[in-house]
Amino acid sequence: MTERYVPVETEVGVLRGRTVFLDEITHDYREGSLFLRGSLFTEEGEELVYGMKFLGIIFFSMVELDLYKYRGLSAFDEIVDSKLVESFKDLDSARKITPGHRHFRLITYDDAIQVVCSDYVLSVRHRVTTGPSSSISSNG
Secondary structure (H helix, E strand, C coil): CEEEHHHCEEEEEECCCCCEEEEEEEEECCCCEEEEEEECCCCCCEEEEEEEEEEECCEEEEEEEEHHHCCCCCEEEEEEEEHHHHHHHHHHCCCCEEEECCCEEEEEECEEEEEEECEEEEEEEEECCCCCHHHCCCCC
C-alpha cells in the first residue's frame, strides 16, 4: 500500500495554505487527548476561531514548519495507509492500536503537527472581539 495524503473536508471546507494559526496547545495525558486553539482563515478570507481536540491519541509530534519536509494537499490531511501506523502495529504487544486509529497532519503557519488518534472534534466560530468569554476551551 502507498501512503496517501487526503485533504480533510471540514465544516468550512478544505484548509489550504498557511491559513491556520496556533495560539495554544494542551496535552491531557490522563484523558489521552490533545487540544489546539487558534484562528484560521477561510478561502474567502474570513477569520474564524477554532478549537480542535484529538481523542484517543497514541502519538503526536510537533516540529517547526521550516524543518519539515512538506507533503500533502492541504493544511489538514489524513494520511491514509500510514507507514507510521503500520510500524506501530508491528510493535503493539499491548494491542492498543485499533482499526479506528487514524493518522492526521495539521500544518499551521509556524508548525507541522502529526497525530495518531481514534477521533477528533473541530469547533469553528466567528471571531468575537469583545471580552474574554469569546474563547473556546479544551473542556468542550
